[in-house]
Amino acid sequence: EKGTYPHYMLKEMDEQPTVIRKIIQAYEGDNGELTIDTAILQALQAADRLYIIAAGTSYHAGLIGKQYFEKMTGIPVEVHISSEFGYNIPLLSEKPLFIFITQSGETADSRQVLVKIKELGYPTLTVTNVPGSTLSREADYTLLLHAGPEIAVASTKAYVAQVAVLALTAYVTAQASGKGLEFDLKQELAIAANGIQTMIDSKDVLEDIAEDYLKIARNAFFIGRNVDFYVSLEGALKLKEISYIQAEGFAGGELKHGTIALIEEGTPVFALVTQEAVALNIRGNVKEVVARGAYPCIIAMAGLEEAGDRLVIPHVHELLTPLVSVVPMQLISYYAALHRRCDVDKPRNLAKSVTVE
Numbered sequence: 001e002k003g004t005y006p007h008y009m010l011k012e013m014d015e016q017p018t019v020i021r022k023i024i025q026a027y028e029g030d031n032g033e034l035t036i037d038t039a040i041l042q043a044l045q046a047a048d049r050l051y052i053i054a055a056g057t058s059y060h061a062g063l064i065g066k067q068y069f070e071k072m073t074g075i076p077v078e079v080h081i082s083s084e085f086g087y088n089i090p091l092l093s094e095k096p097l098f099i100f101i102t103q104s105g106e107t108a109d110s111r112q113v114l115v116k117i118k119e120l121g122y123p124t125l126t127v128t129n130v131p132g133s134t135l136s137r138e139a140d141y142t143l144l145l146h147a148g149p150e151i152a153v154a155s156t157k158a159y160v161a162q163v164a165v166l167a168l169t170a171y172v173t174a175q176a177s178g179k180g181l182e183f184d185l186k187q188e189l190a191i192a193a194n195g196i197q198t199m200i201d202s203k204d205v206l207e208d209i210a211e212d213y214l215k216i217a218r219n220a221f222f223i224g225r226n227v228d229f230y231v232s233l234e235g236a237l238k239l240k241e242i243s244y245i246q247a248e249g250f251a252g253g254e255l256k257h258g259t260i261a262l263i264e265e266g267t268p269v270f271a272l273v274t275q276e277a278v279a280l281n282i283r284g285n286v287k288e289v290v291a292r293g294a295y296p297c298i299i300a301m302a303g304l305e306e307a308g309d310r311l312v313i314p315h316v317h318e319l320l321t322p323l324v325s326v327v328p329m330q331l332i333s334y335y336a337a338l339h340r341r342c343d344v345d346k347p348r349n350l351a352k353s354v355t356v357e
């Protein structure tokens, strides 16, 4: 029930800090440490490569998940769009583990891959929000997102839940394999939950940004590097899906290889700056688009901000920035859609779960 909320999407965005806290509780063992089912842990440790298969927003969460597994566990990861993978299966490693990320657990494109992979006899894990869903029933193992029902077509709280559960799974696997990790994920997730709350409490500012940048825009760009690139893809998808403004997420350094031709006087460019190692590079990319007339909206993490940035997001562990940086993208898209009188919860041409291939 959406209660006093005008839209499910707004309610679901507001629930995001609670979702993170619920995930911490759900995956806490008796000793208070984060843990996952032993059989799943063994399957992860036995794999020589992980294949993440997903669509849409879940694919974007998978791109972040790859970073987590590779950085924390050292297990190589490939991330694939489900509708492509099943009809063009790449060379596989000797001991692959397939991870299906799907909010609904019903996406036909992802299910067709699961069916094919089962025929090949490889182990499968579904990460889903819906217990008992088709992909959960048909896979060997399931990890639940604990986000509660997501009704709005635009996925918000499921995305942050996916990112958090992938971080937690990678962290627990790394710990079990004796990899020294120098941070306490439980604590860092709690800090990220507070960071999300700060963004949610900044709705007025985000509504102003939507008004300022997107009221009359025909198109918009989202740029970032490293994980900020992946969050840019998600920001662009959110904006397209509910406001119908044409948007593209781009790797900051790649724009100048062609796409920069689309920048005109006043074109909105949202740039994320949360990764210290590439902060100067992305700021350089912003200068390149500004020189062509773009109207930049720099969203930087505290500690990396500079005068003139439009929004500063709270400081969180550098691996967990997507949990917080996606929230302004979601809220800016929401207000842009509202200002254009779009049907936020049920955008045209879309269904909540895509059950046809």
Ligand code: M6R
Pocket: 055, 056, 057, 058, 059, 101, 102, 103, 104, 105, 106, 107, 110, 153, 154, 155, 156, 237, 238, 241, 352, 353, 354
């Ligand atoms: O239920 P799934 O996670 O498998 O759904 C995948 C996509 O259809 C979904 O994420 C879609 O992109 C959302 N509407 C995005 O907001």
